[in-house]
Amino acid sequence: MRRRTATLKRCVAAAMADILRQGSAPISARGNQMGLTTVRQTRRQHVRSLTLAMAMIASAAWSRASPAQVRDVAPLPPLAQRLPAVPSVVSTFAGSDGPGRKGGTIEMLVGSERETRVMTLLGYARLVAFGTDLALRPDILESYTVEEGRRFTFRLRPGHRWSDGHPFTAEDFRFWWEDVANNRDLNPNGPSVEMLVEGRPPVFDVVDDRTVRFTWHAPNPYFLEAQARALPLFIYRPAHYLRQFHARYAEPAALQAAMKRFQVQDWMRLHHRLDQMYVNDNPDMPSLLAWIPKTRLPSMRLIFERNPYYHRIDAQGVQLPYIDRVILNVVSPSVIPLKAGTGEAGLQAIYLRFDNYTYLKKGSKNFPFEVYLWETGTGSELALYPNFNHVDPVLRALFRDVRFRRALSLAIDREEINEAVFLGLARPSNNTVRPDSALYRPEYGEKWTTFDPQHANRLLDDIGLTRRGRDIRRLPNGRPLELIVEMAGDTKEQTDILNLIASTWRQVGIKMVYRNHARDLFRKRVFAGQTMIAVWAGVENAMPTSNSSPREFVPATQGDLQWPQWGLYRESNGKAGEPSDLPEVQRLIDLLGKWERATGEADQRAVWHELLAAHADQQFTIGVIAGSRQPIVVSRRLRNVPRTGIYSWHPGAYFGIYRPDTFWLQDAAPSKP
Structure with a gap:
């Protein structure tokens, strides 16, 4: 050594x-730019x-550290003392290979040591969680009740413990609500938007050691779903751990010593640095997830080990997760497909694209892994977002004209794109919900999507965009109709799609070029109204139910690429941005308010259908292709990974909805109970 x-x-x-x-x-004498590069x-x-x-x-x-340098690990209590008195029992398995056996290690590849958050998705455990049927059920909670859509009572599992063995109780919710969410030093803006109804927070009550209640004056339809997201609204904290870094509880001298040790200037930065529920990179912070971090950064090899106090078991009484250890190996993102194709990952999806499939499939003939193809879960693999808030009044008026947006859609040959880029495995579609959503209707996906350049030409003529022969059309001010499409981080798939769109738009007299920007610059240009059309993935939640949030279809935040100023106006409660002055968009806003006030599922469903019908007809965003394929590399030893699935951030947390804690390794050495 x-x-x-x-x-x-x-x-x-x-x-x-x-x-x-x-x-x-x-x-280099050949030029400063080349030499310096x-x-x-x-x-x-x-x-x-x-x-x-x-x-x-x-x-x-x-x-080679001595035992004194390595943190002592006390013997664990027997399993019966580590489990909640009422554990969560898993009896169904996504891959139909369960129940499984305990033991073993799987390795994954990540592009940065900051991607420890991958494990918050892989170890998908939430207060309430989505099942594969998209229904919400208690998970970390033993039970919950909702009254009048505004009173939420959460009941914890008796005997549930944090990963360090400390009891998980109502105090962990109280600490978060009083000492984190409502501490003006830690959170100057107060609780997050999901905790406010008409700007008002709830009344929080600790009913007993295992029961907490949040009560609003009016329905809060966002609160429950926010607990189940890939990035959840963490409304609890390990109070026994974080108090030592909080000014209300810590001794001043101890707090100063901690600030010096972590090289921060105040206790707020110290608390923020160590309170990493989602980022999941603090080995000292107790967790409720399936695997807990063991590696201190910086490191090129990030180790996560099974949580000995985890709350789930299988029907045979075996505590999950089955797999003992998950290792994230940090490599350059550009080589991840290459390494995955030579068997260096037991489970891999991130940094893999459909155009890697052929290489990966060839690799599977020489190395012990399989390649599954899951469907992507967004509303469109790529969507075009015309900027309704563009600074140029001529372009702004053009993008707000529904005839122009419909013409752009009709002038896209989606069938050609599907065959050329996705080998016919995807489907032409608007940017809308998936066919397996309970809210789907065929017209939502199909309206204005048939390639029809003649119809597109008639619409463009009606607008007054003149054309001589096969020349580029002219705007009302005489300028050529040249559209610049902007994106952040181009891929081969994106550029192939855009090249095909540019070709068919040229047939109707529209010139299109595309530019790639760094993500920060891309967003700044969109927000400033300088981008004509932005390129991004489609709607995030393309599998909603009637009680899912429809905010993606309504101006809600500055991040809405098609109407950033209208979104900012609503996000800031009128303090910034601009109010919508387009009646069709104002109708969307009114519908969102109606959904928020609804107390019954039928009323919520009716709102959803009106929103989806409006988007299909108005083409506020222009979808291209949906249901494209995501390659999944799976070791032949790994069981319970479904061969078909939906690869979706929300709902789903990518692998999370399929319960990776039930994945298991064939021929793994058995581990202790």
Whole structure:
């Protein structure tokens, strides 16, 4: 081990010397831009090598650390003392290979050590959780009740404990509500929007040690679903851990010492740094998830181990998760498809695209893995967002004209795109809900999507966009009708789709070019009204039920790419942005208010159908293709992973909805109960 560490140290010294040499290297005589780029790229490569070597030295030092340097692990109590008195019993398995056996390790590939949040999705455990039927059921909670849509009573499982063995109680909810959400030092803006109805917070009550209640003056239809999201509204915290970093509870001297240790200037930054429920990168913070972090950053190998106090068991009484350990290996994102194709991942989807499928399938013939193709869960693989708030009054008027948006849609040959880019495996569609949604109607997906350049030409003529022969049409002010489509982070699939759209738009006299920007610049340009048409994925929740939030279909936030100023106006309660002045859009806003006030499912469903019909007819956004395929690499030893599924952020948390805690490894060495 000493010899290996010495070798690594020599590598570090060599890398440092190379970096210093590159720092003084002359700029290429062929031009400053080219030479400087070369030097920067070379230096970045050496910095990466240096970082990796230093991480390996740290790892080697850790591996030979004495027992006193490694945190002592106390013997665990028997299983009966670690489980809640009323555990959650899992009796169905998404892959039909259950129940399984305990033991083993799976490895996954990530592009950054900051992607520890992957484990918050893989270990999908929420107060209430979506099932594969999209129904909400108690999960961490033993039960809950909702009265009049405004009074929510949550009942905790008796004997449930955090991953460190400390009881999980109503105090963890009280601490969050009083000392985090409503602490003006930690949260100057107060509780999140899901906790407010007409700007008013709920009354919070601790009924007993296992029961809490939130009561609003009017229905809050967002609250329950917010608990089940991929990024949930965490309304509890491990109070026994976080009090030591909170000014209300900690001794001043101890708090100052912690601030010095973590190199932060005030206790608020200290608390924010360690309160990482979603990011999931703090090994000291107790958790309720299936696997808990064991690695301190920085590291190129992130280890998560099973939570010994986890609340789920199978019907045979075996505590989940079955798999003992999940390891996230940090590599360059560009090589993840290559490594996945040589068997270096036991389960992999992130950073894989459909155009990797052929390579991955070939790799599966030589390495022990399979490649499944799941459907993507967004409303459209790629959608076009005309900017209703563009700064140019001529373009703004054009994008607000429904005839123009319909013409753009009719001039897209979706069948050609499906065959050329997705091998015919996807389906032409508007940006709307999926066919397996209970709210779907065929006209929502099909209206104005048939390729019909003649009809598109008639609509463009009616608007007054003149054309001579096969020339580019002219705007009312005489300028050529040239549309610039902007995106953030282009992929081969995106550029292939846009090239095909540009070709068919050119047939109706519209010139289209596309540009790629860094994400921050992309959003700034959209918000400033400088982007004509933005490219992004379609609606996030394409599998809604009647009680799902329809905010994606209504101006709600500045992040709405087609109407950022109208969204900002509503997000800020009129303090910024602009009020909508388009009657068709104002109707959407009115419908959202109607849905929020509804107390019955039938009323909510009626609102949903009117919203979806309006979007199909008005083409507020222009969908292209839905149901494209996401490659999933699965080790042949890994069981209970379904061969077909929906790969969706919400609802679903990608793998999460299929309960990865029930995935298990064939031939794994059995672990302790």
